[in-house]
Amino acid sequence: MLRNREFRRFAVCFALIAAAAVALGFAINTAAGVLAVCTAAAFGAAFFIFTKARYKSLAQIAGQIDLVLHHADRLYIAESDEGELSILNSEITKMTxxxxxxxxxxKKEKEHLADSLADIAHQLRTPLTSANLLLSLLENAPDENERKALLREAEQLFVQMDWLLTSLLKLARLDAGIVVFQSGQIEADELIRAALRPLLIPMELHDIALQTDVPKGVRIWGDPGWLSEAVRNILKNCMESAGDGGAIEIRCEDNPLFTEFTIRDSGAGFAEQELPHLFERFYRGKNAETKGYGIGLALCKMIVTRQGGTVTAKNHPQGGAVFALRFPK
Structure with missing residues (x-):
């Protein structure tokens, strides 16, 4: 207790007041002096006992907090009948x-970060290994046509790596919460056109038939840039699934409750056990021919859900996959 400045000051003040009272008592008469001594001693002893008990409780609380700071799993603070200490106990318990x-x-975030870094390293290692192999083949290829073919393959790999890194950066920004969506009214047909614009030439090169049924005048709320990115990632998935000579169908349904976009491809669809995992990050499915990195659909879901929408996937009864993006009114 004597380590506390307030207690030392109080003890000095109490001693001075007690000495003055005793001196005044003996100045009056001996009985008054003895009474003053007994009274000062009783008050001093009572104060010392109660103060020592209080500081003992505070020391126990300090010890428990020190255990928490040293990674103790549990915190135990005895119940106190005193008002201030009881409030302090309650607040410290809530804080801990x-x-x-x-x-x-x-801890969970660190584990998730470690897993994500391992997945990212794996995703980048695959195209880098292929690029190194192509460069070694290019160095030893005497035929000009063969060299051009190898250069085209290397260029495609670097394009894939650029897309992969860009998507990973977008995921990181969304995870960090530093993306501010610009909410406003979006024309549904304009949203689909913006999503399709970079994909029209690849669709034509792969002879993929495209059919759209998006009425004019239908509007949704959201960020046009990010939502077009989400739709584009689904379309890329459908293109890979449909393959050469395939077909993609885009429809829009509007009602008083929600606006829904459905995107269907003519591919093989998904295995039933894969459906619950399609939008998980880095999930590529069981198909050995899968060319994706398991990022596009995860990025799509994050963009849509962060803006109040939902995205689901299922198999169409007549074949192929169907993705549905629903935005409430």
Whole structure:
């Protein structure tokens, strides 16, 4: 207790007041002096006992907090009948519970980050290995046509790597919460046109038939740039699934409750066990011929859900996959 400045000051003040009272008592008469001594001693002893008990409780609380700071799993603070200490106990218990929850969340985030970094390294290693192989073949290829073919393959790999890195950066920005969506009214047909614009030439080169049924005048709320990115990622998935000579169909349904876009391809669809995992990050399915990186659909879902919409996928009864993006009114 004597380590505390306030207690030392109080002890000095109490001693001075007690000495003055005793001196005044003995100045009056001996009985008054003895009474003053007994009264000062009783008050001093009572104050010392109660103050020592209070500081003992505070020391126990400090010890428990020190255990928490050294990663103790549990915190135990005895119940106190005193008002101030009881409030302090309650607040410290709530604080430590919150700290423990945050620590658990940080551990999970670290584990998720470690898994994500491992997945990213794996995703980048594949095209880099292929590019190195192509460069070695290019170095030893005497035929001009063969060299041009190898250069085209290398260029495609670097384009894929650029898309992969760009998508990973977008995912990282969304995870960090630094993306501010610009909400406004979007014309549904304009949204589909913006999503399709970079894909029209690849569709033509692969002879993919495109059919759209999006009425004019239908509007949704959202960020046009990010939502067109989401739709484009679904269309890329459908293009890979449909393959050469395939078909893609885009429809829009509007009612008083929601606006829904459905995108269907003519591919083989999904295995039933894959449907719950399609929008998981880095999930590529069981198909060995899958060319994607498992990022596009995860990015699509994050963009749509962050703006109040939903995205689902299922197999069409007549074959192929169907993606549905629904935006409530």
């Amino acid at each position: 519970s919150r700290i423990r929850e945050q620590n658990d969340a940080l």
